[in-house]
Amino acid sequence: MRRTNLAMLVSASILLPSAALAQLSVCGVSPSEVQQFGGFGADVSAIDSAVQMQVQLSPGVSNYLQFEVSSPTDVRIEATDDSGVDPVMELLDISGNQVAADDDGGGGRASRIEASLAAGTYCARVYNFSSNNGPTTVQLGRLEHMPLTQGTAGTGGGASDPCIASTPATALAFGALNGAIANGNVLRVTRTGDISYHRFTLDAPIPITLNAKNVDADPVLRLYDASGNLVAENDDFDGLNAQINMQTALGSGEYCVAVSALSDGSLPIELSISEFDEQAFLTARYDSAEAAPAIGGTHPIDDIGTVTTSFSGDVLVGGVARWVSFEIQEPSLMLLQGFGNGGADPKIYLFSDRGEQLDFNDDSGNSTDSQIAQELFPGRYLIAVMLYGFEDGDQSQPVRLSVTRYIRAQ
Numbered sequence: 001m002r003r004t005n006l007a008m009l010v011s012a013s014i015l016l017p018s019a020a021l022a023q024l025s026v027c028g029v030s031p032s033e034v035q036q037f038g039g040f041g042a043d044v045s046a047i048d049s050a051v052q053m054q055v056q057l058s059p060g061v062s063n064y065l066q067f068e069v070s071s072p073t074d075v076r077i078e079a080t081d082d083s084g085v086d087p088v089m090e091l092l093d094i095s096g097n098q099v100a101a102d103d104d105g106g107g108g109r110a111s112r113i114e115a116s117l118a119a120g121t122y123c124a125r126v127y128n129f130s131s132n133n134g135p136t137t138v139q140l141g142r143l144e145h146m147p148l149t150q151g152t153a154g155t156g157g158g159a160s161d162p163c164i165a166s167t168p169a170t171a172l173a174f175g176a177l178n179g180a181i182a183n184g185n186v187l188r189v190t191r192t193g194d195i196s197y198h199r200f201t202l203d204a205p206i207p208i209t210l211n212a213k214n215v216d217a218d219p220v221l222r223l224y225d226a227s228g229n230l231v232a233e234n235d236d237f238d239g240l241n242a243q244i245n246m247q248t249a250l251g252s253g254e255y256c257v258a259v260s261a262l263s264d265g266s267l268p269i270e271l272s273i274s275e276f277d278e279q280a281f282l283t284a285r286y287d288s289a290e291a292a293p294a295i296g297g298t299h300p301i302d303d304i305g306t307v308t309t310s311f312s313g314d315v316l317v318g319g320v321a322r323w324v325s326f327e328i329q330e331p332s333l334m335l336l337q338g339f340g341n342g343g344a345d346p347k348i349y350l351f352s353d354r355g356e357q358l359d360f361n362d363d364s365g366n367s368t369d370s371q372i373a374q375e376l377f378p379g380r381y382l383i384a385v386m387l388y389g390f391e392d393g394d395q396s397q398p399v400r401l402s403v404t405r406y407i408r409a410q
Helices: 018-022 278-287
Strands: 034-036 051-057 062-069 073-079 087-093 098-102 111-117 120-128 134-142 187-192 195-202 206-213 219-225 230-235 242-250 253-261 268-275 302-306 310-317 322-328 332-339 346-352 357-361 370-376 379-387 397-406
Touching (some): 051 062, 062 134, 073 087, 111 120, 120 134, 187 195, 206 219, 219 242, 242 278, 253 268, 310 322, 310 379, 322 397, 332 346, 357 370, 379 397
Parallel strands (some): 302 322
Antiparallel strands (some): 051 134, 062 120, 073 111, 073 134, 087 120, 206 242, 206 268, 219 230, 219 253, 332 370, 332 397
């Protein structure tokens, strides 16, 4: 997706006012962990238009963005999902108390918080629910300012009460679930509504996978035990679809699954349960470029060998990552590019042979083509190529992949 708004890159180090340095904490964390919104700690009550900044999201890392409210103000804070990340936001007061929180209120996997705030200092905590690395654009403004995200529509809510013994729920199987999902069988039901509850019983421990599918409904899954304790939950495992993987065998007993819709509860959601399949789980991660397959393993990888000058070739790409490996034999600046030639909107990922994601890009400059420039040490690397916004039923499209090597002048 092409972005026309210019974003301000977050500095790696921010100089805080001397008064802030004297504080033991800002928004519940050390002042050194806090960044001034827009680089100057925007006063949302006084700005003429919404302020944006770009934040790099990595799994397990929180970004605290501080801003001021000089008089009671209705505030909107948003974070985009354009790069494939899944931003989650919390609005915190100066003491670190949560004022509001949101995951997908901006539409898709984008986040949006709208709140009426009294005068004071606040922080937006932004972190990544997905395992991807990538940038998100965070916008701070008032309700009268033009929003950055599309928001959500429909009747969806996403919230669910714990499933306890008295909660009305439908049975997923006659008798124990173990027999229904034995020998690779998959149990499927289609349900409609903002929230529905479904019970099942296990007569022997077994690892299971639960799926909830319909990207337009944006489902959420929650698994409860017989006492109503939350065992696991998930939103947006695969795009906007939800999945829970109980890789360790779930013990014998009774369980309840809550299925809710974040976007539109009037749409059907397919709920499926199967025995956990390690290979299928890993393949799904490789297909979505959330993890890189091992070079020399069984997952398909196109090897273009050692790059001494450049390589250029076409790959047919859809919603499943196409993997390409290459090798360099001395330190080099590598330029990786994916050209859609006006018809496709490619995105590319760069991984080391150890499985570390080194970079990601969707749109380069004002183009929907992708580009990564990285200085790399000798070794082997992998590139994943996918299409942005690919949906089931779409046609795969050719992408011209270019790998060019540069070396420093002697």
